[in-house]
Amino acid sequence: MVKSIMIQGTGSNVGKSMLVAGLARAYARRGLRVAPFKPQNMSNNAAVTAEGGEIGRAQALQARAAFSAPHTDMNPILLKPETDTGAQVIVQGQRRGTLKAADYRKDKSSLLTAALESFDRLCSDADLVLIEGAGSPAETNLRAGDIANMGFACAAGVPVVLVGDIHRGGVIAQIVGTQAVLDQTDLDRIRGFAVNRFKGDIRLFDDGRDDIAARTGWPCLGVVPWFEDAWKLPAEDMMDIRSHAGGAFKVVVPQLERMANFDDLDPLAAEPGITVEIVPGGRPLPGDADLVLLPGSKSTIGDLAYFRAQGWDIDLLAHVRRGGHVLGLCGGYQMLGHSIDDPYGVDGRPGKVAGLGLLDVETVMAGRKQVKLTEAVALETGTTVSGYEIHMGRTTGPDCARAWLSIGDRPEGAASANGRIRGSYLHGIFSSDAFRTGYLASQGQSSDTAYEDGVEATLDALADHLERYMDLDLLLALAESPARQ
Numbered sequence: 438m439v440k441s442i443m444i445q446g447t448g449s450n451v452g453k454s455m456l457v458a459g460l461a462r463a464y465a466r467r468g469l470r471v472a473p474f475k476p477q478n479m480s481n482n483a484a485v486t487a488e489g490g491e492i493g494r495a496q497a498l499q500a501r502a503a504f505s506a507p508h509t510d511m512n513p514i515l516l517k518p519e520t521d522t523g524a525q526v527i528v529q530g531q532r533r534g535t536l537k538a539a540d541y542r543k544d545k546s547s548l549l550t551a552a553l554e555s556f557d558r559l560c561s562d563a564d565l566v567l568i569e570g571a572g573s574p575a576e577t578n579l580r581a582g583d584i585a586n587m588g589f590a591c592a593a594g595v596p597v598v599l600v601g602d603i604h605r606g607g608v609i610a611q612i613v614g615t616q617a618v619l620d621q622t623d624l625d626r627i628r629g630f631a632v633n634r635f636k637g638d639i640r641l642f643d644d645g646r647d648d649i650a651a652r653t654g655w656p657c658l659g660v661v662p663w664f665e666d667a668w669k670l671p672a673e674d675m676m677d678i679r680s681h682a683g684g685a686f687k688v689v690v691p692q693l694e695r696m697a698n699f700d701d702l703d704p705l706a707a708e709p710g711i712t713v714e715i716v717p718g719g720r721p722l723p724g725d726a727d728l729v730l731l732p733g734s735k736s737t738i739g740d741l742a743y744f745r746a747q748g749w750d751i752d753l754l755a756h757v758r759r760g761g762h763v764l765g766l767c768g769g770y771q772m773l774g775h776s777i778d779d780p781y782g783v784d785g786r787p788g789k790v791a792g793l794g795l796l797d798v799e800t801v802m803a804g805r806k807q808v809k810l811t812e813a814v815a816l817e818t819g820t821t822v823s824g825y826e827i828h829m830g831r832t833t834g835p836d837c838a839r840a841w842l843s844i845g846d847r848p849e850g851a852a853s854a855n856g857r858i859r860g861s862y863l864h865g866i867f868s869s870d871a872f873r874t875g876y877l878a879s880q881g882q883s884s885d886t887a888y889e890d891g892v893e894a895t896l897d898a899l900a901d902h903l904e905r906y907m908d909l910d911l912l913l914a915l916a917e918s919p920a921r922q
Contacts, residue, residue: 439560440916441474442628443590443597445570447611451602452633454495455667457569459899462502463909464565466900472563473499476552477514477571477585479524481697481735482672485825489809490530491515494700498671499567502896510555514548514584519695519736519785529555532806545582549592552584556593560919568595574623575615587623594920596628598658598912604634609645613652628915631658631907639906659907669895671703684710686882689726691749692717693740693768698733698827701766704867704888705730711882718743722752727880728762729753731769733828733864737802738784741772741792750793762880763795763858767828770851770860774798774832783829795858798834798851813842813849813863818875824865832862842866 444460446453457473465471473496484497490509497507509530517525519535526533528551559566571585574597580587590597601611612630619627630649635642639660646657668679688705692715706713716722722729734740744750757763765773771792778789779802792800806829813822822842832851840848842861850861867873867888874884903909 438918439563439566440913441560441566441568441593441595441919442912442916443568443570443595443626445574445586445590445597445599446572447575447599447601447608447615448573448605449571451600451605452661453569453600454499455664455670455899456600456631456633456661456903457567458495458499458502458670458896459664459903460567460909460912461499462896462900463903464567464913465503469564470562471503472505472559472566473503473511473569474556474559474566475512475569475571476556476589477516477548478512479516479518479571481517481695482699483515483517483527483697483827485808485810485827486530487810488530491527491532491808491827492530494671495569499569501892502900508559510558513552513555517697517735519739525735545584549582549584549588552589553592556919565913565916566919568593570597573615574599575618577618580623587619587626590626591622594917595626596915596917597626598915599627599630599655600633601630602634603632603642603660604636604663608632609649609652612649616653616655627655629656629658629911632660634663635660636663656911658912659903661903661906664899664902666895666898669703669707669891670899671700671892680714681706681712683708683712684882685712686710686727686877686880687712687714687723687725688728688730689714689716689722690730690732691722691744691747693732693734694718694743695735695740696732697735698767698864700865701730701867702732704873704886707888707891708873708877708882708884708886710884711877716749718747720747722749722756724755724759726756726761728764729756731763731765731772733766734768734772736785737768737771737830738777738779738788738790740768741777741790744772744793753793753795757795757858760857765796765860766864766866767862770796770862771800771830771832773858773860774800774834776800777830778802796834796851796853796860797836798832798860800830800832802830804829804831807862811844811863813844813866815872815875816841816843817879818872820869820871820875822863822866822869822872824863824869826862827864828862832860
């Protein structure tokens with residue numbers, strides 16, 4: 438009979454996603470059929486499933502860790518922020534619409550039903566379902582109608598392990614304080630705690646660990662040291678992406694406010710000869726960039742305005758005059774054209790704005806949202822490229838005659854006459870080793886990195902790490918058959 442357990446955190450970004458990925462690989466290596474699940478996620482860095490749906494990238498990585506294919510049931514509710522007060526709502530992989538925060542809270546009962554349906558389907562074909570919470574159960578103002586943490590745990594009848602992050606400080610208060618504010622119904626779900634991201638000799642925290650156990654009455658499942666190779670795994674949250682120092686060739690990425698689907702940065706950061714520099718707002722684009730990569734965006738017109746407000750449009754023109762290269766992917770591709778026309782307001786307010794004018798193309802935001810896995814061919818080298826499309830809008834113009842990819846018989850992308858400025862709707866292209874090698878060769882750089890092999894090795898190393906520092910036998914013993922089964 439299937440068993441399940443939920444990993445909740447004392448706050449956002451305490452390492453829940455990484456722990457679930459490592460646990461999925463560890464238990465899968467033990468021969469269990471493992472399925473990851475997150476009832477509600479908030480991320481603009483989505484992954485595309487084979488059935489043409491969207492889920493959080495963390496759940497796609499966790500599925501990979503479990504040796505299974507990503508499925509929309511693994512993350513039935515995905516929120517993709519478009520503004521400070523509104524988000525696109527994806528339900529079981531498909532776009533339902535855009536809701537303001539207040540309206541979303543009113544719609545939660547139907548969303549819980551969808552989440553439980555997906556959870557039940559996963560349970561029907563798994564030995565162990567590892568559930569990841571979102572944010573913190575201690576946010577008592579959000580408890581009514583909650584579907585992300587204790588609300589889901591109670592509805593599904595699953596046990597909970599609470600994880601604190603010692604790296605940010607105050608971990609004893611994080612865990613003991615969470616216990617203090619939860620009501621008894623929620624407390625009855627918790628079976629133990631773990632402490633994550635310890636730096637140094639973990640024996641120095643023995644007294645702290647024992648103090649938490651004494652105050653809460655919960656067993657400790659482990660004090661997990663900092664996992665140094667975490668950066669080698671695909672990042673989900675914009676807060677998780679970091680500049681990475683490598684070789685002399687510098688890729689500069691402006692950090693847009695609604696940056697989305699930035700997973701092409703991970704394979705580039707894994708290259709020893711490449712330095713990837715993420716430039717936050719308020720700083721100019723560095724003058725020594727070899728390539729400026731404009732990433733995807735959940736709100737292209739809004740991020741274009743943000744781009745200009747930082748003065749990055751001036752920096753980018755200077756970069757082009759110096760002979761630098763520019764690559765725009767999806768939203769970044771749309772920004773490079775002469776104009777972006779959004780007659781129906783699918784990207785925000787209806788209207789038409791001027792683009793950066795570096796490609797002779799124009800974009801109209803209309804038609805159905807394209808969400809699909811895609812195989813393409815790089816026209817210059819003939820190499821196969823695996824990627825995905827996830828966008829609204831259609832881009833046309835003279836520079837599309839210089840497409841540099843093809844999808845079946847359809848040309849894809851656009852390029853300037855000198856080839857130094859390019860754009861495409863295809864995400865994930867740099868994960869393909871042959872394509873990345875060819876692209877970097879065109880920039881005078883060599884590559885012999887096997888990126889996907891590196892991800893697999895890192896997942897195995899993460900599983901080894903958790904086997905060493907967590908009591909995985911106890912964790913598995915604490916898992917229970919969901920009350921709904």
